[in-house]
Amino acid sequence: MDIVEINNVTKTFGKYVAVDDLLLTVPRGCVYGFIGPNGSGKTTTMRMIMNIIYPDSGTIRVFGEQLKKSSTDRIGYMPEERGLYKKMKIRELLQFYGELKGGKNVNSSVDLWLKKLDLSGWANNKVESLSKGMSQKVQFIATVVSNPELIILDEPFSGLDPVNADTIKDAVLELQAQGTTVIFSTHDMNVAEKMCDFIFMIFKGKKVLDGTLASIQDIYGSDIIRIRTDDGSRACLDLKGVEKINDFGNIQELRMTPNCDPQEILSAIMSKTRVRSFDIVKPSLHDIFIRIAGTEAKETTHA
Amino acid sequence: MRKILRLTKREFIASVKTKGFIIALLLAPLFMGGSFIVMAITKDKVDTKDKKVVIVDRSGALANVLIESANQRNSKEIYDQKTGKKIKPAYLFETVTPSKKPEAQRLELSDRVRNDSLYAFVEIGQNMVHPEKNDSRITYYAKNAAMDDIRRWIEWPINDRLRTLRLKDAGIDASAVKDLFVWVSAEGMGLVSVDTGTGAVKEAKRANEAEAVLVPIIMLMLMFMMIQIGAMPLLNSVMEEKTQRIAEVLLGSITPFEFMMGKVLGGVGVSLTAAAVYVIGGVFTINRMGYGEYVPYYILPWFFAYMLLAITMFGALFTALGSACNDPRDAQSFAMPAMLLVLIPMFLITPILRQPQGSFSILSSFFPPFTPFIMLIRQSMPGGVPIWQPWIGVLGMIVFTVLFVWGGGRIFRIGILSQGETPKLGNILRWAVRG
Numbered sequence: 001m002d003i004v005e006i007n008n009v010t011k012t013f014g015k016y017v018a019v020d021d022l023l024l025t026v027p028r029g030c031v032y033g034f035i036g037p038n039g040s041g042k043t044t045t046m047r048m049i050m051n052i053i054y055p056d057s058g059t060i061r062v063f064g065e066q067l068k069k070s071s072t073d074r075i076g077y078m079p080e081e082r083g084l085y086k087k088m089k090i091r092e093l094l095q096f097y098g099e100l101k102g103g104k105n106v107n108s109s110v111d112l113w114l115k116k117l118d119l120s121g122w123a124n125n126k127v128e129s130l131s132k133g134m135s136q137k138v139q140f141i142a143t144v145v146s147n148p149e150l151i152i153l154d155e156p157f158s159g160l161d162p163v164n165a166d167t168i169k170d171a172v173l174e175l176q177a178q179g180t181t182v183i184f185s186t187h188d189m190n191v192a193e194k195m196c197d198f199i200f201m202i203f204k205g206k207k208v209l210d211g212t213l214a215s216i217q218d219i220y221g222s223d224i225i226r227i228r229t230d231d232g233s234r235a236c237l238d239l240k241g242v243e244k245i246n247d248f249g250n251i252q253e254l255r256m257t258p259n260c261d262p263q264e265i266l267s268a269i270m271s272k273t274r275v276r277s278f279d280i281v282k283p284s285l286h287d288i289f290i291r292i293a294g295t296e297a298k299e300t301t302h303a
Numbered sequence: 304m305r306k307i308l309r310l311t312k313r314e315f316i317a318s319v320k321t322k323g324f325i326i327a328l329l330l331a332p333l334f335m336g337g338s339f340i341v342m343a344i345t346k347d348k349v350d351t352k353d354k355k356v357v358i359v360d361r362s363g364a365l366a367n368v369l370i371e372s373a374n375q376r377n378s379k380e381i382y383d384q385k386t387g388k389k390i391k392p393a394y395l396f397e398t399v400t401p402s403k404k405p406e407a408q409r410l411e412l413s414d415r416v417r418n419d420s421l422y423a424f425v426e427i428g429q430n431m432v433h434p435e436k437n438d439s440r441i442t443y444y445a446k447n448a449a450m451d452d453i454r455r456w457i458e459w460p461i462n463d464r465l466r467t468l469r470l471k472d473a474g475i476d477a478s479a480v481k482d483l484f485v486w487v488s489a490e491g492m493g494l495v496s497v498d499t500g501t502g503a504v505k506e507a508k509r510a511n512e513a514e515a516v517l518v519p520i521i522m523l524m525l526m527f528m529m530i531q532i533g534a535m536p537l538l539n540s541v542m543e544e545k546t547q548r549i550a551e552v553l554l555g556s557i558t559p560f561e562f563m564m565g566k567v568l569g570g571v572g573v574s575l576t577a578a579a580v581y582v583i584g585g586v587f588t589i590n591r592m593g594y595g596e597y598v599p600y601y602i603l604p605w606f607f608a609y610m611l612l613a614i615t616m617f618g619a620l621f622t623a624l625g626s627a628c629n630d631p632r633d634a635q636s637f638a639m640p641a642m643l644l645v646l647i648p649m650f651l652i653t654p655i656l657r658q659p660q661g662s663f664s665i666l667s668s669f670f671p672p673f674t675p676f677i678m679l680i681r682q683s684m685p686g687g688v689p690i691w692q693p694w695i696g697v698l699g700m701i702v703f704t705v706l707f708v709w710g711g712g713r714i715f716r717i718g719i720l721s722q723g724e725t726p727k728l729g730n731i732l733r734w735a736v737r738g
Binding site for chain 1: 306317547555
């Protein structure tokens with residue numbers, strides 16, 4: 001059963017089309033990754049699922065029924081920019097957020113999550129005394145403390161050190177194992193590849209990718225040569241049939257033009273230098289992302 | 304409703320638990336009544352240093368009476384009879400012969416006052432008994448003559464002697480007309496009414512300034528303070544929650560209207576708490592001081608009714624404006640026009656106190672944002688207002704409160720998620736009308 005169904009939803013802000021005729025379904029119990037450059041429509045889509053903003057046209061259904069006010073009690077939402085009352089004590093804050101959602105056994109849930117994320121000792125401290133990483137963990141607990149069936153996390157890993165990022169990742173996967181559906185947005189393609197059952201990419205308000213990682217990669221085929229040579233990237237220059245070189249220092253990834261024979265490329269390189277390893281692989285999500293949004297993403301980042 | 308009340312609870316606790324609230328609760332009455340307190344404390348702090356005053360008496364008939372009266376005062380009034388402690392300065396008058404060059408004499412005496420060898424000097428004209436002639440003035444020269452006690456004091460013995468001299472000139476025996484100069488004042492009384500219990504005519508109450516002015520001003524100040532405590536902070540509070548992204552988290556759980564109402568009701572709770580502390584504390588203190596009869600108990604239910612509606616009405620306005628702000632500067636610029644609705648009634652206090660039943664007072668008390676102030680002043684004054692007027696006032700306030708909450712909710716829904724350029728007041732009004 002699909003837990004979220006977005007049907008032909010469009011949302012504009014003045015003349016700017018934030019989400020354009022979006023069609024998306026999220027199956028229950030999965031981890032769904034939203035990717036896309038900044039300003040592509042990820043947050044707008046999430047806010048519409050949360051009923052914070054309303055679509056101009058189209059419909060959104062959650063839990064098998066039309067989205068309504070009470071639906072959001074069953075959804076946990078963590079916005080991209082964290083919002084915590086600085087003067088509140090952590091336990092009181094979490095109880096408050098849990099009770100706003102109408103959560104049951106909020107107190108025991110708060111204790112459980114504080115312990116799980118190593119924050120028990122901070123329960124009676126004020127939020128303003130926390131580091132950024134700890135604040136983010138508190139925000140995560142505030143999202144899940146009411147035991148929602150669906151959680152929506154906007155950039156949950158941004159700004160976290162690897163230890164805290166792992167803690168949140170483990171918590172997300174544990175929730176999924178217990179049957180919770182998770183939607184999260186990320187700019188970290190490695191995380192999306194490793195954690196998500198489904199990946200959805202939105203670009204300029206339009207859906208450009210949607211499916212499992214394998215199905216997305218299948219669209220692009222095995223057009224990448226991953227090679228390691230004694231001469232590094234120099235050996236890969238001016239090769240016929242190669243449209244792009246991605247240099248990682250020790251290894252290089254070469255994107256082949258369509259209908260190109262990898263054997264010819266290998267021969268050309270071997271004529272120049274000694275080849276240590278040679279693989280033909282599918283493009284990574286990172287590579288696919290760049291192929292779709294490369295120029296625009298750069299512009300957005302520099303803007 | 305459950306969510307509104309949960310947010311209300313948080314708002315209330317967050318406000319009343321702060322040191323700022325407790326300090327404001329204690330200090331506000333001190334600031335408001337500061338001058339009264341200072342006056343009470345400094346009442347007995349009188350300069351008891353003797354005051355030496357020179358008399359230049361051109362009439363030749365009045366210096367002696369001043370010296371005699373001062374001697375009497377110095378022997379009877381300047382020492383506390385129980386403790387023998389000096390509580391007032393002695394007035395030490397001495398005469399000098401009037402000079403033929405009065406200006407030079409005045410300059411010389413002024414210099415003595417300047418170098419503190421003299422406190423002041425009095426110049427009495429030549430023709431004091433019949434002032435229609437020239438040179439019939441009394442002039443008092445001192446460093447601060449306008450606020451001087453001695454200047455006021457010398458008027459009594461001089462005028463008393465002048466009356467006697469004038470009667471003598473007219474050939475009238477002063478002892479035969481000793482009531483001639485008894486001044487009779489008109490006493491201010493309230494209106495006479497019938498005692499509903501006994502049916503007898505009740506004696507009218509004596510009107511006094513405390514009841515006529517002090518009670519309405521205290522009620523007005525209390526209402527102003529409650530709006531300052533309960534409604535005003537909502538503008539900044541919403542602006543902060545918006546800029547710190549708390550609003551977005553909350554909107555994931557509650558609707559914008561629930562959000563706004565939770566904030567407003569929190570403000571109502573805060574001001575109810577503060578008002579209860581002030582009213583209970585004030586009534587207790589006034590009764591202990593023996594002025595219990597001046598407590599306008601009949602006004603208190605109206606005060607609380609007006610306050611509840613006013614905080615809701617202004618609270619909705621301030622939260623709505625707060626939602627449109629993107630930084631503290633916006634909050635500052637939006638606060639001023641909104642505060643005018645609260646400040647204008649404060650500026651109108653003098654004409655309202657002078658003519659509480661005038662058509663301007665009546666009409667302005669029916670304008671809902673002004674009702675909690677102006678109607679309250681009019682009700683607090685002796686004579687009160689016709690019973691239908693406060694009810695119409697409350698009805699108008701209810702209509703305006705519903706309107707403000709409805710419009711405020713529409714503004715809040717758009718404003719709380721708006722980013723970028725700060726909207727102008729015209730845009731905000733458009734949000735309220737068009738949604």
